[in-house]
Amino acid sequence: MNEPLLPKVDFPPGSVWLTGAGPGDAGLLTLHALHGLRSADVIVYDALVSDDVLALAPGDTPREYAGKRGGKPSPKQADISLRLVQLARQGKRVLRLKGGDPFVFGRGGEEALTLVREGIPFRVIPGVTAGIGGLAYAGIPLTHRDTNHAVTMITGHDATGDVTGIDWKAVAKGAPVLVIYMAIKHLERIAVELMAGGRSPDEPVALVSNASTPDQRVLETVLSRCAADVEASDLKPPAIVVVGEVVKLRCGLDWLGASAGRILDPDPLSRVRRDETG
């Protein structure tokens, strides 16, 4: 490996890198993030950062857990931000490592603004978000020419931990494909609101939990039944929910399943058959 060719940016002591770790598979880490893991004096990481990613840092780099998970006691956001300030003031290179991307429902902006207020230099290292990369590991594309030219990404919790702040009916009409983060807790209510907003009860839905990790599980269902099906399953958060016709493409694009023997359908939207009969 020709090391000098790898792009490297300066990670100065006393600064913070707000870094996306991707959905789980360590192979989806970026080169900048790898460089950060190897250069950091301390790593402050979230619940959604996989062990495989952390294993890429030197074994003696101190790690601090700053996880937040629905329903469990967890550090307050302000405390996490101030801890980053404190570590940077000690002259450390602070790698703040978050699952997915720091600017996609990751509260990276809030942490960054605290750093700005306190005069701490920072850099943002984007990552592969689970709503894109995680779904790709389930064989579900976010967009496909025959199904959609728009997709809405949305969180199932608002700032109060509830879904009240979101106009789900407008969301329902806004794009043919919806990708919902942190949706399991409020899934029944979200599904009801989306159907009230005009989405068909038969619309395909997939849930992908622990996407891109060895524990990945995919549940395919439809909107009217999705909450009950999740309830009856042993599927656990973290999970991404996707609503829309792109879910049908999974039987053609499940490359991970194919590597384990699944036979893929080259015409998952039945276009050729439809064209021939229609």
Next chain:
Amino acid sequence: MNEPLLPKVDFPPGSVWLTGAGPGDAGLLTLHALHGLRSADVIVYDALVSDDVLALAPGDTPREYAGKRGGKPSPKQADISLRLVQLARQGKRVLRLKGGDPFVFGRGGEEALTLVREGIPFRVIPGVTAGIGGLAYAGIPLTHRDTNHAVTMITGHDATGDVTGIDWKAVAKGAPVLVIYMAIKHLERIAVELMAGGRSPDEPVALVSNASTPDQRVLETVLSRCAADVEASDLKPPAIVVVGEVVKLRCGLDWLGASAGRILDPDPLSRVRRDETG
């Protein structure tokens, strides 16, 4: 660098990796993509793949250009897909490298379905999409707790190269933040439709061209004026357009500008000032 620690997956001869190259900065390439670049027998790349990314492949790996750019003659999609089949049938490891992410307006699904039809094994390597990572390099988060819990990503061209297939008024109402790919050509019409759908003429808009590359340029404007401002500028595609209050966060979060001396505002949404006066 402890090479054995890096995650590596098998890239068998006669298979295709549909791979995202990220928005431009080679440091945003994933480890899987780097492994693919180093292992491939041939690289088939798009116009949006940066030279810095291609430079990470061994110098003697054959490269084939399969670029598509608005208004210029370019290979047909079906021809590109069939070329991938042909190369794989020659027993090569084919790295199909696309700007951003292959499943976000990247036509990765179409290429994959051709491979399925022809019995060619494939893998998808997600990448950092420009609509997330590119905007982060302009200091604009896709989501921020105080501004939005939803974001719609949309293409400014539909399958016919026009915007007729898109219900822009519904899009306007569907999410507080809109990220529009390939929008420059139809920007005036898109802005008119969004305002007709209820978006304010004063709503902040940013255009980021050549995001995350040394040629990155950012134009800040508002919805009513954006098309004229782009026209009067020398801003060229490829560019990402973002509409919504998150654009205001740039004056607090422009970390790239700060590294060149820009003073950042820790209160870009004027919340503290507003709280004090209201």
